[in-house]
Structure formats: C-alpha cells, structure tokens
Amino acid sequence: MSRVDKPAIVPLAAASLRAGPVGMRAQPACRLCGKALSALERFRGDVCDAMDCRRRAADAAMRARRESDIDALRSLAARAWDVPALAAAPVVWLTHHDEDLAPPLAAELADLREALMALEGDAAEPPQMAAAEPAPGSAPAALGGHLCTLCRGRCCRLGLRGNAFLGAGQLRHWLAQQQPAATWADAVDHYLGFVAAEHLDKSCLFHGAHGCTLPRERRSDVCNDFACDALERVRETAAAQPQAVVVVGIVQAQAMRSASAVSAQGSRTLAEARDGLQLP
Numbered sequence: 001m002s003r004v005d006k007p008a009i010v011p012l013a014a015a016s017l018r019a020g021p022v023g024m025r026a027q028p029a030c031r032l033c034g035k036a037l038s039a040l041e042r043f044r045g046d047v048c049d050a051m052d053c054r055r056r057a058a059d060a061a062m063r064a065r066r067e068s069d070i071d072a073l074r075s076l077a078a079r080a081w082d083v084p085a086l087a088a089a090p091v092v093w094l095t096h097h098d099e100d101l102a103p104p105l106a107a108e109l110a111d112l113r114e115a116l117m118a119l120e121g122d123a124a125e126p127p128q129m130a131a132a133e134p135a136p137g138s139a140p141a142a143l144g145g146h147l148c149t150l151c152r153g154r155c156c157r158l159g160l161r162g163n164a165f166l167g168a169g170q171l172r173h174w175l176a177q178q179q180p181a182a183t184w185a186d187a188v189d190h191y192l193g194f195v196a197a198e199h200l201d202k203s204c205l206f207h208g209a210h211g212c213t214l215p216r217e218r219r220s221d222v223c224n225d226f227a228c229d230a231l232e233r234v235r236e237t238a239a240a241q242p243q244a245v246v247v248v249g250i251v252q253a254q255a256m257r258s259a260s261a262v263s264a265q266g267s268r269t270l271a272e273a274r275d276g277l278q279l280p
C-alpha cells in the first residue's frame with residue numbers, strides 16, 4: 001500500500017465513529033410531551049396520540065388558522081374601505097355568548113327579590129355609589145362599550161347566581177336620595193323595575209338585549225370595576241390613541257365566528273363566519 005492511501009481512510013473512519021453504531025440515532029419525540037413517537041405517530045406528524053397532546057395540537061392549529069384569517073380580513077378591509085390603519089390594527093379575541101333572549105323565570109325573579117330583601121340586615125355597608133371609570137364619553141369608555149356590546153356581556157353570566165353582585169350599600173344609596181323616605185321593600189322594587197321583559201338566558205337578570213339595564217350608578221362595584229383582558233387592552237389602546245381602530249374576532253368552538261372593526265365611533269362588521277373572508 002502506498003503512503004498516499006492513508007489520509008483518505010482515516011477521516012472516513014473518524015466520521016463513522018462520531019455518528020455512532022447504526023440504530024443508535026435519537027428517536028423522534030412528541031413535540032408537546034416529549035414521549036417517543038411510534039412509527040404510526042411519526043407517519044402522522046410530530047405529536048403523539050395522547051388525548052391531551054392531540055387536543056392541544058388541534059387547538060393550536062385552529063388558533064393559527066383564525067389568526068391568519070383575521071390578518072387577511074384586516075388587509076382586505078384596509079384596502080376596500082380605504083382605512084390604511086386597519087391593516088396593522090391590534091386584534092382582540094372574545095368568546096361567543098351562545099344564549100338567546102328569554103323572559104326571566106318567576107323563580108329567578110323571586111330569588112333575586114329574596115336576596116335583595118335579605119341585604120337589609122347587612123348593617124355594615126354604608127351607602128355606595130361607584131365612580132364611573134373610565135370617564136363616560138371618553139374614547140376608552142366608548143371603545144370599551146362597543147367591545148362589550150359585541151361580546152354580549154359574557155362576563156355577566158356570573159351575575160345570575162351572584163344577584164348582580166349587589167350589596168346593601170347600593171340600595172342604601174337609593175334610599176338616601178328619596179324624599180319622602182322610602183322603605184327597603186321600595187328600594188328592592190326600584191331595582192327589580194330595571195329587569196327587562198327579556199334578558200339573555202342563563203345570564204344576569206339585568207342583562208338585556210342591549211347590555212346592562214341598570215344605570216351605571218346603580219350597579220355594584222364588581223360590575224363597574226370588572227374589565228376582562230380584552231376590555232383592558234382596548235381601553236389602553238384608546239387612552240393612548242383616541243382615534244384607534246381595534247379588530248375584534250369572536251371565537252366559537254375555537255373557530256372565528258365573526259370579526260368587526262371597532263373604534264370609539266362604533267363598530268363595523270368585517271365578516272361573519274358563514275361568509276368566509278368576504279366583506280359584507
């Protein structure tokens with residue numbers, strides 16, 4: 001053997017040692033839980049067959065799909081409506097509230113009356129009236145109001161069992177304003193008088209077709225203070241830029257059901273699910 005043969009053989013041997021023996025390569029693993037994938041799971045993709053992993057992967061795929069759909073809608077609407085800012089408008093997502101309007105059940109009204117009557121014994125709570133925040137008429141309040149209208153008050157479902165979160169202080173505040181003096185039962189009647197003929201089924205009795213039927217100054221602190229993440233975000237956006245437009249996507253069963261462009265001036269539908277990506 002000549003001396004020039006050796007250099008070609010030595011690097012090859014070193015490379016094969018670095019690769020290790022055949023069959024020792026790392027087995028592909030589920031990208032979500034790390035479990036080694038079977039041949040069938042590898043054939044299907046990079047997620048194992050465990051229910052949790054398949055559900056998480058399906059949810060992520062739906063999320064990516066609706067995000068790309070809403071991006072396409074923003075761009076389409078920005079051109080069609082000649083509103084360039086819409087193409088880069090922030091996006092917030094809300095979950096569809098499925099219930100329809102229905103008359104309040106007699107038993108639900110009786111429960112609310114009983115709960116409000118029982119508050120009379122709560123001596124500790126002084127008259128209360130919540131300060132409106134953000135200021136009525138401001139851009140954050142207006143944009144937030146349009147957002148909650150689109151949402152149809154999903155958070156108010158808790159107000160059914162929570163008796164609208166009312167406390168003795170709200171009723172005492174009304175009583176303190178009455179001349180001549182009124183009774184606690186009058187205050188309860190006053191409150192029940194705000195229940196509309198129909199409310200959103202399975203939601204707070206004050207949850208009417210166009211939002212809360214209680215004037216803001218009659219609502220509980222919980223109701224006046226609560227803001228979900230989406231509402232916080234649009235308020236912050238409007239506080240920084242009163243003319244801001246926000247794109248609101250409504251999700252149902254993980255898919256985008258509809259989308260709207262919302263500003264302090266109002267909201268405009270971008271698309272309904274049945275229309276695909278067509279502008280109305």
Ligand code: SF4
Nearest residue numbers: 148151153154155228
């Ligand atoms: S606060 Fe959030 S969840 Fe409640 S009505 Fe407004 S947008 Fe919907």
Ligand code: SF4
Nearest residue numbers: 156159204206212223
């Ligand atoms: S009182 Fe109004 S804001 Fe409060 S939970 Fe009921 S409908 Fe919603």
Ligand SMILES: [Zn+2]
Nearest residue numbers: 030033048053
């Ligand atoms: Zn897995």
